[in-house]
Amino acid sequence: MKIKTIEDAAAFVKSVKICTIFPSDKIEHTSLYEHVDLPEKQPGESGWGERMEAVWPWKNQLPANYPNEIYYGKIKGGFAVLMEMDYLKNTHFESAYKPVASLNQLAQTIYEKIRIEPWTTTALRKEVVQETGCSKSQFDTALKNLQISMNIVRDCEAEQDTWLTFREVYAEIWNQHVPDEH
Numbered sequence: 001m002k003i004k005t006i007e008d009a010a011a012f013v014k015s016v017k018i019c020t021i022f023p024s025d026k027i028e029h030t031s032l033y034e035h036v037d038l039p040e041k042q043p044g045e046s047g048w049g050e051r052m053e054a055v056w057p058w059k060n061q062l063p064a065n066y067p068n069e070i071y072y073g074k075i076k077g078g079f080a081v082l083m084e085m086d087y088l089k090n091t092h093f094e095s096a097y098k099p100v101a102s103l104n105q106l107a108q109t110i111y112e113k114i115r116i117e118p119w120t121t122t123a124l125r126k127e128v129v130q131e132t133g134c135s136k137s138q139f140d141t142a143l144k145n146l147q148i149s150m151n152i153v154r155d156c157e158a159e160q161d162t163w164l165t166f167r168e169v170y171a172e173i174w175n176q177h178v179p180d181e182h
Contacts, residue, residue: 002037006065009036009058013070017087021059021080032058032082064156071170072154074147089173097177098149106134107142114152114163121161 003009012035013019023031038050048056062082063072071083075096083092100111110128113119119127125139134142143163146152153169155162167174 001035003032003035004037006054006058006061010062010066010070013062013082014084016084018075018081018083018092021055021082024079026077027075027079029079029081060154060156067156072156073150074144076148078144078148088170089176093150093173093177096148096150098151100146100149100151103145103149103151104142106132106138107145110139110142111146111151111165114146115165118155118158118162118164120158121163124163 001008001012001015003012009032012032016030018029020027020029020031022033033051033055036051036055038054040049040051059072059080059082062070069085071085071088073081073083073088075081075092100108103111106128109132110124113124113127121143124143125136128134128139129136143152147154150166152163153166155164155169167178
């Protein structure tokens, strides 16, 4: 499939069920980037080139434009992926989900803040680094692990990376797989 538009990209994600944003030899999934039929950056050209300038915003626009059909998140290894919603619900969630309590204390602290209210990455990082004394790298790893374990998701409608709980955004999927904690 030769992808030239965001509509083509949506059809691609729905057909492959899961794809990374960019290619990697470390993973078996195909990538959106390698199927986009737009020119690469040419030598001497400024900017990213048409292909990258299409793919980079699509990772956020696809789940925003198709909220009931396409999911954006992270998988094991920290790879960013787009996923067809039925695949997320019927296949991926069950194998990827880990309770917050099974993650490290830093991840639990970050989750608790997001559970109470949405946070942008920048504000959350500043607050958590100041509060816990963790490094930026430790914070970024904990945030990534919360995504991989299906506990937090990016708010698809926000301008900046803003975090919400998976349970809040995808209650139907959550309730199908996670026993009631009460």
